[in-house]
Amino acid sequence: MEEYSGFRDTHAPSKVVERVEMIAVTVMALCALQADFRRPEDVVTAMDAYYQSQFADLELAKAGIFGTSRVESSEIGHHRRQGGDPGYRSEAWVTTVSLFGCRGESLKAATLSNRYRRLPNGTSAVEPEDFPKIDEGVLASAVKRFASTKAKPLVIRKKDVFVEIRPVRLSKRECLSCHSWAKVGDPVALMLYVVSPKKKAAGPLP
Numbered sequence: 001m002e003e004y005s006g007f008r009d010t011h012a013p014s015k016v017v018e019r020v021e022m023i024a025v026t027v028m029a030l031c032a033l034q035a036d037f038r039r040p041e042d043v044v045t046a047m048d049a050y051y052q053s054q055f056a057d058l059e060l061a062k063a064g065i066f067g068t069s070r071v072e073s074s075e076i077g078h079h080r081r082q083g084g085d086p087g088y089r090s091e092a093w094v095t096t097v098s099l100f101g102c103r104g105e106s107l108k109a110a111t112l113s114n115r116y117r118r119l120p121n122g123t124s125a126v127e128p129e130d131f132p133k134i135d136e137g138v139l140a141s142a143v144k145r146f147a148s149t150k151a152k153p154l155v156i157r158k159k160d161v162f163v164e165i166r167p168v169r170l171s172k173r174e175c176l177s178c179h180s181w182a183k184v185g186d187p188v189a190l191m192l193y194v195v196s197p198k199k200k201a202a203g204p205l206p
């Protein structure tokens with residue numbers, strides 16, 4: 001029996017290991033708590049970083065896959081690719097994403113159309129009539145604003161709804177090999193992000 005207890009002792013986790021494990025579990029729990037976004041602005045910043053990186057990555061363009069079909073969650077043929085949009089995974093916020101552009105040509109209000117749309121990731125706590133109207137006038141003013149490379153995003157708030165429009169710019173010299181009308185930094189599309197609080201799921205039945 002004594003031999004066994006000796007055996008157990010040498011294999012028992014040391015105090016240091018125990019402490020490290022405790023810290024790891026605490027960090028994981030904190031990460032889970034912080035996994036969601038605190039403010040709608042933060043959701044938009046994360047989503048925009050994701051979409052911008054998709055357009056900046058030219059691997060697919062080189063393979064002959066252009067524009068919005070380079071977005072991960074879009075369809076190529078019948079194959080739907082796995083999207084990594086961080087706003088889609090949010091439990092706290094309902095998010096939608098749309099892209100308006102002129103098919104890779106010079107960005108003009110007159111020829112603008114909706115070229116990509118990511119549907120909402122749940123039901124909003126806000127009634128549809130309380131969402132701000134994003135009409136042609138709003139999009140036209142965004143096109144005008146983003147002609148300047150220093151322009152800030154266009155932000156619209158109405159009650160609990162947060163809307164932000166940001167440009168996609170032809171940020172690299174390589175973009176111009178196809179978008180030959182442009183100079184580096186010209187806008188080629190508008191990203192429209194809409195964020196509102198998610199409707200809480202109904203509790204368990206009594």
Ligand code: HEC
Pocket residue numbers: 055056057058061062066067068100101102103104105115168169170171172174175176177178179188189
């Ligand atoms: C190999 C050629 C090629 C390169 C390089 C290229 N693009 Fe494009 N891009 C296109 C074509 C063609 C379209 C239009 C596709 C269509 O009609 O759907 C397009 C469309 C787009 C659109 C969508 C516009 C819309 O209205 O649908 C965006 C955004 C875009 N490009 C961004 C970029 C950025 C940013 C770069 C550089 C980092 C880049 N592209 C480099 C060929 C290219």
